[in-house]
Amino acid sequence: SRICVITLAEAHPLLQSGKTIKNINYQISANCSRLQNKVSGKSKRGAQFLTELAPLCRISSSDGEEYTIYSCIRGRLIEVNENILSNPALLQEKPSTEGYIAVVLPKFEESKSVTQGLLTQKEYEEVLLKRRSSAS
Amino acid sequence: FRNLGLPLAKDDIVQLKEAYKWIIHPQLSEELGVPADGKSLFEVSVVFAHPETDEECRFLATACPDCFKPAKNKQSVFTRMAVIKALEKIKEEDFLKHFPCPPSSPKKLCDALEIQCNNGAVFVAGRYNKYSRNLPQTPWIIDGERKLESSVEELISEHLMAEFKADSFNFSSSGREDVDVRTLGNGRPFAIELVNPRRIRFTAEEMKRLQQAINDSSDKIQVRDLQLVTRSAIGRMKEGEEEKTKTYSALIWTDRAIQREDIAFLDDIKELKLDQKTPLRVLHRRPLAVRCRLIHTMRSEYIDEHHFRLHLKTQAGTYIKEFVHGDFGRTKPNIGSLLNRTADILELDVESVDVDWPPTLAD
Numbered sequence: 494s495r496i497c498v499i500t501l502a503e504a505h506p507l508l509q510s511g512k513t514i515k516n517i518n519y520q521i522s523a524n525c526s527r528l529q530n531k532v533s534g535k536s537k538r539g540a541q542f543l544t545e546l547a548p549l550c551r552i553s554s555s556d557g558e559e560y561t562i563y564s565c566i567r568g569r570l571i572e573v574n575e576n577i578l579s580n581p582a583l584l585q586e587k588p589s590t591e592g593y594i595a596v597v598l599p600k601f602e603e604s605k606s607v608t609q610g611l612l613t614q615k616e617y618e619e620v621l622l623k624r625r626s627s628a629s
Numbered sequence: 630f631r632n633l634g635l636p637l638a639k640d641d642i643v644q645l646k647e648a649y650k651w652i653i654h655p656q657l658s659e660e661l662g663v664p665a666d667g668k669s670l671f672e673v674s675v676v677f678a679h680p681e682t683d684e685e686c687r688f689l690a691t692a693c694p695d696c697f698k699p700a701k702n703k704q705s706v707f708t709r710m711a712v713i714k715a716l717e718k719i720k721e722e723d724f725l726k727h728f729p730c731p732p733s734s735p736k737k738l739c740d741a742l743e744i745q746c747n748n749g750a751v752f753v754a755g756r757y758n759k760y761s762r763n764l765p766q767t768p769w770i771i772d773g774e775r776k777l778e779s780s781v782e783e784l785i786s787e788h789l790m791a792e793f794k795a796d797s798f799n800f801s802s803s804g805r806e807d808v809d810v811r812t813l814g815n816g817r818p819f820a821i822e823l824v825n826p827r828r829i830r831f832t833a834e835e836m837k838r839l840q841q842a843i844n845d846s847s848d849k850i851q852v853r854d855l856q857l858v859t860r861s862a863i864g865r866m867k868e869g870e871e872e873k874t875k876t877y878s879a880l881i882w883t884d885r886a887i888q889r890e891d892i893a894f895l896d897d898i899k900e901l902k903l904d905q906k907t908p909l910r911v912l913h914r915r916p917l918a919v920r921c922r923l924i925h926t927m928r929s930e931y932i933d934e935h936h937f938r939l940h941l942k943t944q945a946g947t948y949i950k951e952f953v954h955g956d957f958g959r960t961k962p963n964i965g966s967l968l969n970r971t972a973d974i975l976e977l978d979v980e981s982v983d984v985d986w987p988p989t990l991a992d
Contacts (some may be wrong), residue, residue, distance in 0.1 A: 496912050498957060534916050571917060572906075576958055583958075590971075591958035598913060 495604040497566050499549065499595045501588045504621050506560065508588055513555040514581040519573055521548045527573045527595070537598060540569035549573065549595050552584075566607055568599035670749040670829065679739035683707055688727035689715040748825045753789055754858040754866070754987040755840070756816035757781060757802075761849035762809045762976075767800070769808070777808065784850050786821055788843050794827035801863065803870045803984050804945065807977075814876075814981040816853060818866050831857065833990075854990045865986050873984045874925060876942045877949050880976035881964060886934040891968065895927045895939065906959040908951045922947040939964070940980065950974050 501508055519527040525541070527549060532540040543549075543564040550573070553559045564570075573595045577584045584592040599607045612620065654665035686707040690697050693715040697706045716724075724730075759781060768783060769776040782800035790798060802819035806812055831839070833856075840855040901924040907915050923944040930938040943949070948960065953974040955963035965972040 496909050498909065532917050535914060537917070571912065574958075587958075591955070593957050596909065596912070 495599055495601070496571075497568065497597045497599065497607070498593050499562075499564060499566065499597060500593045501562070501584065502617075503588075506558070507552060507554065508585060512558075512585070514552055514584060515555045516553045517578055517581055517584070518551045518553075519549075519578075521551065527570065528575070530570050530573065532569070532571055537569050537571060540571060540598075543568060543570050543597060562594055564595070564597060566597045566599060567603060568597040568607070571596040571598050672747045672749060674745045674747065676742045676745075677739040678742050679735070679737070681735060681737055685728070685732075686712060689719070692723055692727070693718050748827065748829070750822050750824050750860075751793065751826050751829050752820055752822055752858045752860060752862060753793075753855065754818065754820040754862055755785075755852045755855040756818050756982075756987070757785060757812065758814075758816040758851045758853075759806065759810075759812040759849065760851070762811060764849050765808045766802070766805050779849075781850055782821075784847050785819070785843060785852060788839060788846065789821060789823060792831075792839055793823045793829065795823035796825040798823055801866070803866045803873075803982060804875070806979050807950075810977045810979060812979045812982075813878075814979070816851070817979065817982045818984050818986055820858065820863050820866055820987075822860075822863075837990075854987050856987060856990060858987060862987070866984070868984075871945055873945055873982070874942055875945060875947075875982050876940065876980040878978045878980050879939045879941070879949060879953055879974050881937055881939055881953055882973050882975050883935055883937075883968060884971040887931075887937065887968065887970070888934070889931045892929045892931060892937050895929045895967070898924070898927055900925060901927075901962070903947065903952060903963075904961050905948055905951060906956070908948050908956050909959070920946065924952065936975075949977055 506512065507514065521527065527541065530541045532538065544567055545563070545565050547564045549562045549564055549570075551559055551561050574593050577592055577594070584594075586592060650667065654667075658665045689712060690706070697711050697715070763777065764779065764781060765777055766781045768780045782798075786798045786800060789795075799822040800819065801822075802817055804817065806817070836855055836857070840852055843855075844851050903922045903924060905920050905922060907917050907920075924947065925942040925944070927942075928940040930940070932938060939953075941949070941952075948956075951960040951963070953964045953972055955961075955965045955972075963972070
């Protein structure tokens with residue numbers, strides 16, 4: 494199945510200790526709210542199309558920081574997780590399961606290239622290590 | 630006919646199709662020396678071509694252009710549906726301007742293009758058990774490559790195709806199960822349409838032997854109550870798919886430990902209402918929707934601190950795996966939320982499909 498579930502990465506600042514989420518906003522511009530995404534039928538017509546840099550939502554934490562979460566995947570937006578609107582803690586407690594952000598379905602022709610463009614768990618950890626060692 | 634002042638209703642007018650049969654059947658009968666039967670099991674189809682008929686329809690295209698779309702796959706733009714639509718739209722006066730009523734006699738005869746002989750399809754029904762956790766119901770082929778060997782429908786149909794000497798088959802069943810799910814108990818009702826069978830007469834004895842042959846050929850599936858049925862039987866079977874209950878047995882794992890007391894309450898829950906969004910695992914080929922389903926009863930069997938078996942009786946169309954693991958919280962409530970833990974399903978078996986069709990045969 495080519496379905497992609499977008500979640501917060503392990504190393505995201507919001508998942509580090511001490512941060513409390515104040516607000517999650519799916520209204521990313523004057524004309525576009527991810528909450529208004531409506532899909533119909535098997536081919537998910539009417540879905541908002543996302544590019545890698547398309548913002549999904551903006552999350553503000555209680556210490557005044559604001560984070561924009563990007564899609565990183567090209568494809569049709571199927572649904573955004575409304576459960577985290579009513580229960581923001583879910584995003585931090587269960588980021589990889591119930592606290593997911595969105596579900597995206599890439600185009601059939603692009604699904605293979607999308608999967609190949611992702612990092613494996615190992616590759617991700619290597620990136621994090623390099624980042625930390627160059628920062629210190 | 631209204632102008633003739635006769636009190637006629639639409640149903641009083643003889644359909645052209647019927648009148649044609651009344652005229653042609655006796656003529657064919659006499660010419661071929663056999664009785665003409667409109668419902669026979671042996672069908673002879675003759676295709677005629679008459680290009681002048683297409684010409685006659687041309688005025689409809691100018692009168693109602695939006696009824697006729699240029700067809701890519703069809704031979705003619707004047708399909709039956711399109712012509713009917715245009716005839717309903719066109720006003721009687723406009724119609725009469727272009728076309729005489731009654732119509733004039735055709736000037737040319739039609740040509741017979743091809744003759745095809747076909748045997749009417751026969752239907753074989755039964756119930757199947759699936760004992761393998763590695764067998765799809767229908768062949769699993771992606772990009773021309775077969776992902777898993779064989780399938781339930783092929784294992785059953787192979788023998789039937791050979792005995793009935795049919796050209797092809799259409800397999801349908803009262804619901805389906807995943808590749809890794811077993812079907813136990815009385816099995817799941819199925820029906821196979823055998824297309825253009827050359828042999829159709831089988832005694833009950835012969836059907837029994839056919840059933841035995843299928844059962845001897847594979848340990849992955851077993852069939853029972855194999856019998857010939859009519860086409861209307863398929864409707865009864867599909868009824869079962871939407872309306873009848875199913876019972877399952879699931880082997881469940883939990884992350885945090887459980888004691889017997891922690892799962893006992895599940896046995897007391899009746900008519901649990903679920904809201905299930907289309908599971909992620911099928912979302913690529915199904916529309917996004919929320920379905921409301923009922924879990925009628927549950928019975929738990931404690932195994933150890935991280936495992937228990939759950940027997941459930943549910944409404945047709947319930948996604949059991951998603952009820953156990955929650956599908957990212959998109960099925961609510963779920964076993965995880967009920968037990969306040971993370972749960973996952975290790976094994977699933979269908980214990981029964983509660984449809985009382987096809988009729989049970991004595992052994």
